[in-house]
Every structure is written in C-alpha cells, then in structure tokens.
Amino acid sequence: MGASGRRFESYHPDWVINPFTKYLLIMEVFTVQEFQENWDELIGRVEKGEHIGIVNDNGEACVMMSVEDPLYKMYINENNEAL
Numbered sequence: 001m002g003a004s005g006r007r008f009e010s011y012h013p014d015w016v017i018n019p020f021t022k023y024l025l026i027m028e029v030f031t032v033q034e035f036q037e038n039w040d041e042l043i044g045r046v047e048k049g050e051h052i053g054i055v056n057d058n059g060e061a062c063v064m065m066s067v068e069d070p071l072y073k074m075y076i077n078e079n080n081e082a083l
Contacts, residue, residue: 027063029053 027050035042035054042052046064055061065072 027051027053029055029061032056 030038030042030052032054035052042064046052046066049066049069051069052064053061054064067073
C-alpha cells in the first residue's frame with residue numbers, strides 16, 4: 001500500500017510471470033514513476049523477499065527479486081552466470 005493507505009494505481013494482483021514451468025509467480029506491478037516515488041518502501045519489500053514488477057511506458061517489464069530468492073539462484077545455476 002502507498003503512504004496514504006491506498007493501493008498504487010498500477011496494482012495488478014493477477015499479473016503472473018511463469019519463467020520456469022514449475023513455478024507460479026504473482027506480484028504487484030508498478031510503473032517506473034511509482035517505483036521512483038516509492039523507492040525506499042519497494043526496495044524494502046524486495047529485501048524482505050517479495051517480487052516486484054516494474055513496467056515502463058513502452059510496456060517493457062522487469063522483475064525485482066532478492067539474490068537470495070530460489071528462483072534467482074536457479075536461473076543463475078541453469079545459465080552458468082556468475083553472481
């Protein structure tokens with residue numbers, strides 16, 4: 001919730017990303033502007049283990065998650081990428 005106690009305008013509780021077929025990931029999605037305006041709160045939520053989606057005006061999106069998240073670790077292991 002935002003500082004005023006309301007959900008941000010871009011709140012999409014049903015937005016689902018399924019990067020690995022055996023996982024279902026449901027998250028809140030915010031615009032870049034909302035992310036910038038609420039940076040401290042949203043980064044804090046990510047640090048506590050939440051997944052946060054961010055979408056720009058072109059419809060491009062990203063997912064923020066902790067490097068301690070099992071999905072992140074699985075991605076790194078499967079793609080042989082160094083941390």
